[in-house]
Amino acid sequence: MSRSTLINRRRFTQLFGAGAAYLATRPQLSLANSSTGSATSVSAPAGMVRLSSNENPYGPSPMAVNAMSEAFRLAWRYPDEHADTLVEMLAKLNGVNRDQILLGDGSGEILKLCAAAFTGPLSAVTAREVKLARPTRGASLSFKPGRGKLIVADPTFEAILNHAAVNRADIVKVPLNASFAHDLPKMHAAAREGLVYICNPNNPTASITPKNELRDFIAKSSPKTMILVDEAYHHYADSSDYESVLPLISRHPNLIVARTFSKIYGMAGLRCGYCVAQPQVIQRLRPHQTWDSVNIMALVAAIASLNDADQVANGRRRNSDTKKFVYGAVTDLGYKYIPSQANFLMIDMKRPVTPLIAALREKHVQVGRLFPSLPNYMRVTIGKRDEMETFVSTLVTVSA
């Protein structure tokens, strides 16, 4: 055993106390079985600590849970009125008009719609399709439909690459720069028509692209290039160099901002997200969408979440406190990490990470998968404190 490993183990014992390494289980959902009165447990594989999907371990707002309980009896209804209410609330929250909001079955659906509308040879939307999309009065298509490439960072959240590939789009990957920010000058040079996807904070690196650079990039962009900024982790970012680009939408008809209820609102299993853009952009996305794609449970939960003044503040504080603990533990073990502006952390393991991921999994700790362009980095979701203690203790064991 190496000296550093011995030191690590000693430091580890100081950190946690003897015998503190135990397996934390994911919270179990009990589903009452109405006919038998028994309960069915649903969870990740038994005993698995899941730190692989950037979920919010504290779950949804209690107000969202109550709202869903009360909404069980509404399951027979189509969700139109609830969707209208949520759109209204989101418009108010973001200082835009209702026709600038499109709800999605998770923000993943928004990404798919953007790929469908703006990438690939099939991206042209016909006038008939636009009419079918319940157009907003007065809105018009002010630009030609894109035929386009998808321009993304590498690495970034990959869902949209898959959608664009299905759409037979060319995909241009531009490596993140040395600060793990989007390399916007290179992305600008690659962009003509089509869609630029900017994930800020970025998944999997949890890094941000500085606000001045992003503002300049949007200001300089050609109106023919659509820019989708994915702000799934917006609420976790606290750097003075970060800002949402949502206020820029009024001046930029080529800008779309995607948000989700899966992260800070703890609703990943419910599926609700949305985007904000100018009305004519929303009209270009809508024809690609299934009608009523957000279900009534997700809608009532989202509405209640927005009414819970504590959900965002509590989520940020808990994530930040536990992240500080993980920073300290990882540093004590001799590893560096990319400072995180999200609810996950990229740790430089200084060696290929694939065997470590597998070894952790053997010991019931599931971390993020390999990201090929950063083969030595491990992505770990910031779970609850006991889960992170288990992660650190297991990491010590498997990296010995």
Ligand SMILES: Cc1ncc(COP(=O)(O)O)c(C=O)c1O
């Ligand atoms: C950057 C990013 N965008 C979008 C999503 C999809 O989220 P949703 O659950 O809203 O579909 C994720 C999920 O992890 C993500 O990391």
